[in-house]
Amino acid sequence: MDAYERITRNAAEVVTEEEVRELAADPEGRRAYVGYEPSGVLHVGHMLTANKLIDLQEAGFEVVVLLADVHAYLNGKGTFEEIEATADRMQAQFLAYGLDEEQTEFVYGSEFQFDRDYVLDLHAIELETSLARAERSMSEIQGGDTVRVSQAVYPLMQALDIVSLDLDLAVGGMEQRKVHMLARDVLPKVGYDAPTCIHTPLIADLATGIGKMSSSEGVTISMEDTTAEIEAKITDAFCPPTREPEPDDEGRERENPVLQLFEYHVFPRFAEVVVERPEQYGGDLTYDDHESLAAEMESGDLHPADAKGALVTYLDRLVDPGRERLASLR
């Protein structure tokens, strides 16, 4: 796998391919980041961007994880004290999950976001951005049901973070794309380069296959789940034997979250997946890529129930180190 392929694999969107190819041509010492609001518990959504960071480390990038405490505060996620505590725990979980401690730089937003130069730049960007645009960029991120002024400042700070942290590449889930596009528009207006971005897909809600998995609602797999909880959630998961389920009765698009978890979480971290299957159904199966697993489910050679059993096993292996780390912290 070449550098470009590794940098972009499993990405839902690359902005722009040309810019990433330039980075891929000389990846050593390049800097990439993901910003996380320390809110709730680390779940598979976070781990998806974490997988991307691991890819980038393997490609030679320096990786920065921004623990966006100020952003969480602006987004109504609690007091600074509460946010700090969550952030510390989150950092430990990321390391346990597999980010290389030597190559990963953890930064708190509050370490630099109150600097005079930062704030002056922020005001300059505020002047260049309409309230409607800022608000629109937050549609997938916004917490609470009432739009606050702080939530309009939020995306502008995100743009400035990319400059302040001296980054070559911004990584985020697809819910971040509007914020990143805003950054690409506005930063050049105040004399900075438009940032290059990679967006990871959003995994659908486990129970319904609709929308995106989130910690605030619906069913998600978190780093705190026990084996039994993971098993219960996967057993209940929506899983028609196809990669492209029909929309539901109300016309909402549906995905297959079980296959998504295999694609974005299991196969990137395991070279081989063994599906244990009772003899009566034909015995064990082995796959070394997602494509063959998905194809066999669609053809009927792999029953969803057997796939789910394997998914539980591998997800549990992924979650286990973080769970251990969390337990030792308490």
Added chain:
RNA sequence: CCGCCCUUAGCUCAGCCUGGUAGAGCAGCCGACUGUAGAUCGGCUUGUCCCCCGUUCAAUUCGGGGAGGGCGGACCA
């Protein structure tokens, strides 16, 4: 600061005029059927009726006050 509207189950809301502590749909849970889930049947659960004060035998309902939210107090029509 002024005006109008809203606040009832997890969600969207009905009920309030004509006081007697509450309903629907969806969601959720359980069971049947499928070697998963979903779909489909069958069954079930759920409430400080935003808060305080007042009137009353009795207030979710009437009156007063307060809090939170939306929209106006531009143009256009």
